[in-house]
Amino acid sequence: MNKIPLLDLTQQYKGIRNEVRDAIDRVLESGHYILGPETKALEAEIAEYCGVKHAIGVGNGTDALQLALDAAGVKAGDEVITTPFTFFASAEVVSQLKATPVFVDIDPKTYNLDVEQLKKAITPKTKAIIPVHIFGQPAQMDEIMELADQHDIFVLEDAAQAIGSEYKGKRIGSWGHAATFSFFPTKNLGGYGDGGMIVTNDDELAAKLRILRVHGSSPKYYHSMIGYNSRLDEIQAAALRIKLRHLDDWNNARAEKAAYYNKKLAELPVVTPFHAEDRKHIYHLYNVQTEDREGLMAHLKENGIASGIYYPLPLHLQEVYKDLGYKKGDMPNAETISQKIFALPLYPELSEETIDHIVAVVRNYFE
Structure with missing residues (x-):
């Protein structure tokens, strides 16, 4: 038998090659390569897929986490609770904002945040909780949201590995105050390069995120906040739209x-x-x-x-x-x-x- 890879992206591509190439040609012929009609369409399709009002395309999954926390007002002196059993980005973004990551042990069966341990970790400094839906299995979102509501804490679902998963019949991405996805090529919905998305039902948060991703400017060249350069490009959006259907x-x-x-x-x-x-x-x-x-x-x-x-x-x-x-x-x-x-x-x-x-x-x- 031939060598068996951990993941074979070439097999997937063979099945959708013509659709993807047509989509990329459409972008190249349009002359619009960043935050254009393909990104807008993908945002609408992801929002509908997750059952939320807004989706905001950004450069990658890590940026998605950082922008969402920034928009929620996480800053130096704040504490953000998350899991120690995840990819580094889940905590790295907290540190980038000069806040303090607080780690809570995991449930040994699901590998997700242990809700009982989470309860003990909340302090007056806790500004946010980042449950990570690790390996594609959702965390206990109803209990986490109940806890967050009691203490007025922002909940950001790190759904980098979990697009399409559900908790109690409700799509992941629609439980927290916001959620983030990664379109890194190896993800279940992966691009042909980098990409990320933030979803939310919060109008104010969504508006802020759209400004933050383009250097804090709206309209162009008028800056109301210190932002980022984190934009989803049109080729990725076009390819992801094809893949989302599958x-x-x-x-x-x-x-x-x-x-x-x-x-x-x-x-x-x-x-x-x-x-x-x-x-x-x-x-x-x-x-x-x-x-x-x-x-x-x-x-x-x-x-x-x-x-x-x-x-x-x-x-x-x-x-x-x-x-x-x-x-x-x-x-x-x-x-x-x-x-x-x-x-x-x-x-x-x-x-x-x-x-x-x-x-x-x-x-x-x-x-």
Whole structure:
């Protein structure tokens, strides 16, 4: 069997090649390349898809987080609670605004913020909470929103990995005061380059975000605030519009492959992903846990099968955050899981035959 990648974007492209090329040609012939009609159309389509009033296209998922926090008034001296078990950007943006990231341990099953721990972490300085819908499984948004309402705290959903997922029948992106998406190429809805989006039902916040993304100017050359240069380009928007039409089918295919993996791995010494009943999980990644991760990953590599670790070191133990005073043992769930977890190949076009082969290689290692 040929080498098996963690994700195969070329397979996806083959299926939509003509649509994508037509869309890109349309942009090139229009002569309008940044924040034009394609971006406007994508914003309207994403807003409708998420069930919200506004969508604001920006340069990437990290910018989306930072602009949203900035627009919400997060500043030096404020605290923002988030998870230590996520990509660095979820905390990095807090630090960029000179606020303080406060980390809360995760639920060992869903890998999302532990709501009981969250309750204990709120202080008078807490300005915002960033729940991360990690790997495509939503956090407990009803309880988080209830808590936020009690304390007048801004909630920003980091949905970089979760577009199309649902919590209690309601689309992710429509729960918080705002939510952000990443269109990095490897995401379930990925561009052919970088891109990001902020969604919200708040008219005032949306208006502010549209000004912030273009150097704080409205109209052009008249600046009412210090802003950013963070704009979605037309080629990305055009391609993403094509992909958005296929997103639900792709997400459903991922869930089917994950269920097939679960069935096949059931008798082996690996912990397969937990899927909470009240959520639609879109399986951005298919992560398992095992005691001998490095040994198993090396065995997979020898057999031409790619795998990856998400994430090897929780954020509270990163060198850059040593001044915050966290130490080993403070977040036991995140720390333990980060030593055991790794991702197996998963993408909508992955065949059952290929999964059978991957599982056979895993079984061979344990035998």
